[in-house]
Structure formats: C-alpha cells, structure tokens
Amino acid sequence: MAEKNLLLTPAESTIDPPIVRIKPVQDILDLCRSMSFWPMTFGLACCAIEMMAVGMARFDIARFGAEAFRPSPRQADLMIVAGTVSRKMAPAVIRLYEQMPAPKWVMALGNCAISGGPFSFEGQYGIVEGVDTIIPVDVFVPGCPPRPEGLLEGLFALQQKITGKRWWPLPQKAVLS
Ligand code: SF4
Numbered sequence: 447m448a449e450k451n452l453l454l455t456p457a458e459s460t461i462d463p464p465i466v467r468i469k470p471v472q473d474i475l476d477l478c479r480s481m482s483f484w485p486m487t488f489g490l491a492c493c494a495i496e497m498m499a500v501g502m503a504r505f506d507i508a509r510f511g512a513e514a515f516r517p518s519p520r521q522a523d524l525m526i527v528a529g530t531v532s533r534k535m536a537p538a539v540i541r542l543y544e545q546m547p548a549p550k551w552v553m554a555l556g557n558c559a560i561s562g563g564p565f566s567f568e569g570q571y572g573i574v575e576g577v578d579t580i581i582p583v584d585v586f587v588p589g590c591p592p593r594p595e596g597l598l599e600g601l602f603a604l605q606q607k608i609t610g611k612r613w614w615p616l617p618q619k620a621v622l623s
Contacts, residue, residue, distance in 0.1 A: 473609070479523070479549065480605040481613075483512040486522035488542065491529025493556035493591045500594040510601055510614065519545040524604075526597070527583075530558035530565055531574040543581045551608075553600050554583045557590045564590065 489497055500507045507513050516522040519542045531539060543552065554577050557563035562575035577583060584607060587600035598614075606612045 476609050480608040481511040482514075483524040483551075483601070483604075484514045484516045484522050485512060485524040485526050486519055486542065486546070487515040487517050488525065489528045490531060490535065491558060493528040493558065496591045496594050497526055497528040497555060497597060500597045505594040505598065507598065507601070510598070510605075512601060519543075520547065522546055523550050525550070525552045525581075526555050527552065527559040527577045528555040530563065531577050531580070532572055533574060534572070536574050536580050539577065540580055551584045551604055552577070552581055553585045553587060553597075553604065554578065555587045555597060555600065556592055557588060560586050560588060 489495075499505060501513055501515070512524070519525075523546065525543055525546065527539065543550070554560050558565065558573075559577045562570075562573045565573045566575050574580060578586075585600045585604045587596045589596050592600075602612065602614045605614075
C-alpha cells in the first residue's frame with residue numbers, strides 16, 4: 447500500500463501540488479513589481495541626461511509607474527546604468543548594486559554601459575567594457591545616447607521579462623475603444 451501511494455501523480459493526489467496555489471500569487475507580485483519600479487537616482491555620463499528627460503512631461507515615465515527615483519539604493523529595485531563606467535567607478539557601482547534589496551534589476555543604458563562605447567579602443571585601460579562584466583544586467587538599450595523612447599522600450603522589455611507578457615503599447619483595439 448505504501449508503494450502505491452508513492453506512485454500517485456499530482457492529479458490523483460488529494461493534496462494540490464504547491465505550484466497550483468503559489469503561481470497566481472507570484473503572477474500578481476510580478477505584475478505589481480513590474481508596474482512600480484523604483485529606479486535609483488544614479489547617472490554616470492551623458493546618457494544620464496536622457497534618463498532625466500524621460501521623467502519630464504514629454505516622455506513622462508510616470509505613465510508606467512517608474513517615476514519614483516530613489517536617492518538610496520536601499521529603497522531602489524532598478525539600477526539604470528546611464529553612462530560610462532570607469533574602472534575607478536566600478537567598485538562603487540558594485541557596492542550600490544549589492545546594497546539594493548532583492549528582487550532587483552539592472553538596465554544598461556547606452557553604448558558606454560553596454561560595451562565601453564566610443565571609449566572602447568585598443569590600449570585604453572580606464573573604462574569597463576560592459577557593465578555586465580561586473581554586475582548582472584537584465585536589459586541592454588543601445589545608442590549613443592539612446593533617446594528617452596529607448597529607455598521606455600527597455601522598461602517595457604523588462605516588464606515583459608518579469609511578467610512574461612508585453613503590456614505596452616496597448617493593442618490598437620484597446621486604444622480605439
Ligand atoms: S553612450 Fe554616448 S551618450 Fe551615452 S554616456 Fe557614452 S558617450 Fe555619452
């Protein structure tokens with residue numbers, strides 16, 4: 447009899463498999479987190495100007511719930527690496543990332559953050575050629591600089607990565623109705 451119990455599949459069992467009960471809760475948490483990022487107030491070079499612009503009225507990142515830029519890494523869950531990461535700055539970037547509570551995400555904004563950008567050439571020794579070499583990166587937004595719309599597109603990609611669903615732009619039918 448004991449052997450037969452071991453062969454029960456989840457469908458035959460009287461106890462629901464944990465995943466059935468936990469997954470909707472996880473989905474709700476993922477949705478809430480992806481629609482209410484708290485980015486860190488943190489810029490390294492010219493790409494940071496584009497990051498600032500995305501908070502202004504024309505691009506209005508508040509429409510997507512990510513306007514609450516936080517002055518402390520302990521209050522932030524999204525690091526937007528906007529600009530050139532020098533080797534001198536790299537330890538500070540790592541420290542800030544480690545001070546952010548989990549779950550946390552990182553966006554590499556611009557060619558400098560992705561690969562060193564125009565400062566990446568043979569013989570250079572002062573620039574980190576890709577912030578993903580020092581911390582994990584979730585989304586890469588290319589450009590020198592990327593426009594604010596690029597940052598928003600990166601935000602949508604991050605939301606899709608977390609929830610498994612593309613939320614913006616709204617389907618045309620929803621816009622018209
Ligand atoms: S990618 Fe271009 S705009 Fe952005 S920080 Fe580097 S040089 Fe400046």
